[in-house]
Amino acid sequence: MSDRIADIWGTRTPHAKDAPWPVRVDLHLDDGLAESDVDQWVQSACVLCSNGCGCDIAVRDGRVVGIRGRAGDVVNHGRLGPKGLYGSWQHLGEDRLTRPLVRRGGVLVESDWDTAMDLVVRRSRELLAEVGPLSHGFYTSGQLFLEEYYTLAVIGKAGIGTPHMDGNTRLCTATAAAAMKESFGSDGQPGSCTDVDSCDALFLFGHNMAETQTVLWSRVLDRLHGPDRPVVVAVDPRRTKVAEAAVASGGVHLAPLPGTNQALMNGLVREVIANGWVDRDYVDAHTLGYDELAVTVEPCTPEHVAGICRVDPDDLRRAARVFGTSDRVLSTVLQGFYQSHQATAASCQVNNLHLLRGLIGRPGCGILQMNGQPTAQNTRECGADGDLPGFRNWDNPGHVEQLARLWNVDPLTIPHWAPPTHAMQIWRYAEQGSIKFLWISGTNPAVSLPELPRIREILAREDLFVVVQDGFLTETAQYADVVLPAALWGEKQGTFTNVNRTVHLSEQAVAPPGQARSDLDVFLDYARRMDFRDRDGEPLVKWHDPEGAFAAWRECSRGRLCDYTGLSYDKLRGGSGIPWPCDEDHPDGCDRLYADGVFPTHPDVCEDYGHDLLTGGTTSPEQYKAQRPDGRAFLKAAEYAPPPEQPSADYPFVCTTGRTAYHFHTRTKTGRSRRLRRAAPEPWVELSAADAAALGVREGDLVRVESPRGRVEAPARVGRGRDGVVFVPFHYGYWDTGGDGHTRAANELTLTEWDPVSKQPLFKVAAVRVTKLADGTRPAPAPTTTASAPHDPAGVPATAGEDDVREDVTPTDPPAPPPTPERTPNVPHPASKG
């Protein structure tokens, strides 16, 4: 048995390049239970990060009692990480909402579905009559199922007709989508997790994979322990496990100052160009914009960039050389880029590096513009985030017409007169009182949005009617007018799609507690009560259950890049998850996209006409068409511009927020798992050793971090990050603290500011000051196993759990990877189109 709190990534199963990743089946059952005690295993996949590991849920006496990785799943080959093992079901019985609540005389009281839904529908109707659709906003999640998002999208876009729909995916993966739209014309992950098995070099841009997608990192570790290991390059201001691996592999750890990624990336692009590592044939045949890119990066010499980013220019040269000279490069990008300044511009430069060298669509050559949350891909593709469903282009009347026909509604109902309203703007409209009805599902903005003092004020506004739909009474639910109890994973059926497009079916294993209902049932109920109709007077939403919603979505996806028409619940049962596009001609899905270097940039198919990366100004359809992209990718360029907030005499440090391996989001689930709670029980403030010394702070001392917006007080971890940078984990809020002070959540500090293209908020660049409040009595409660490890391990007990996971390194054959077609389905070939 293994202790997977202490050993996050589990037993190594090393293998050589291009050899399949061996199977290892991880199993964890409730204390005292053996496999023979399990009544039933129910197929699912883990919803605690974007990896989406295939798993089976153990059920005994109508209760979930354990979990096991699915050996035959292409994503995880049987493995699970600590969150999946210890945090996927342990919360199901804890503190759940079991009845609707409504506000009466200022307090939330228990009610019933009819009363609660009646209130919701009445307010909704009133506002539609008084103000119209622009009074309504929907703020959803990256954790519901595809069927739920699609239903919500149809309700919002064709029922109400509001452009104000977004998800918390705006905080997590909006930049991934934006960068892919800018470069390739559409959302849709080019690469695959299988590229880990065959790459020669692995670049992780602002991606602490070791903590955010632990099973994917196990896959990397198995290469790093194998015979012909890849060279790793890590870009991260902290000394993460990824950064350590980079150094150990003979690669490079670049730790740029937060907010300077675009300068660093321009420097890397320039080196690749200046050293002649560009594949001119590929660039000429498959891209547009080379000259402008070359001119833009020309001044970004290693010395120039090193001055801005405060890195060693020779490190930058070495990193560029690894990129420029390795045969197969896989790059991954996540929050260090997405939640920072010039997010889309910097993420596009990763795409540019690959396009310049033609490293795309082949084994080991890929890009993973990562997702954070498990079902973020579905929020995006179903249109629950404001985009039009099926990666359709809001600025393309033909695409709007397609949806109007599919839904049988007037095209004018579907909001498409301007870019969809992003989350930060939705909150701004609520602040200004023009959005008066806000329905929040499956997310906790009172902890996760930037500048929490402001968010609390907005939620508390008298003129804002707030509906919160959740499994728990979250910090946000405390502000609701109506709280709707939601069924969670394992308590409902549905599908979702992971970071490399792999679709899994998650079956219902047990009944939801009390009167809790699936989010799908709640949305369907609302649609019914609102009596949304199509043009023929028939009900707008024509399905009644998950499988019906899936079938409707399948039609919506037909002919688009995210084609699901080859998938069904039956097909997803029993075997592995299957990556879209999956249609009649590609029944096993597609592992990689763009093998032939043809991209969905044709004006008839592209999801977006693109933006100016500096300002976010949108390219008009005419301008776009004039470029005649027709299948070529865009090499988008942008100068570096300094971040909106920089350290000053008053606030001399830069604060970045982030995760730990043991928690997910605002801990509503993982904080209710005993093992995960013990591993990372309380927030901490991470300082570099030199900064701590200068402040007179020792390990465990209580410190205050203050920004112009608010403050956080927590014990200091004297850690191993770069000087001048403070790290605060963002998981901790107030549901499990007694007091009512607001000094625990990292987002008390962050600023209201976002990337001009993806509109993703900037969580990584708040200027702060740090003061010591009191001597500590014990080390900070930060895990020692990961990036938060102490600078000086002496006296800090190691983070550990119990030996309670069985790891079976079986001789079973690993599942074969899905095929990669030469031509990407539904991407028109230049020859075949005008």
Add this chain to the structure above:
Amino acid sequence: MHLATYLGLLHSSLTTLADAFRQVGQGHGDEPDVWHTCQVLAGRVDRQTEALLPVVRRYGEHRETEPERLHATGLESTRGGPVGLLRDLQDLYTLAGLADITWTVVGQAAQGLRDRELLDVVTSCEQDTARQLTWLRTRIKQAAPQALIAAR
């Protein structure tokens, strides 16, 4: 030759435009994207002014004698609320539009004079002015429905 007059007009309209971007940014600090983008764009207009200076030095500029109607009037103050934002962005659009067409006029003269240095300046600055107009149009389109229909 009236080029000097036009260089003077361009110079003053760029100064006015940069000031106006800063003013609108500061006046709408509660819209962080407006605030930040206006600062960025103001800085880039300053760079246009700098790029123009060597040319101005060569041809001189007739600031005093320029006809009154060739003078771009700046913003006196910014307005409040969602409709105020819309109006201020529209004012910026007008000022940026004047700068844009003035660059075009100067560019035509540069063609006639075969002045390569001036042509290079015009080409790079016209792109930047197009960027300002694009952003303004985008932001105005975004703000308009809510301001005109739902805002109080």
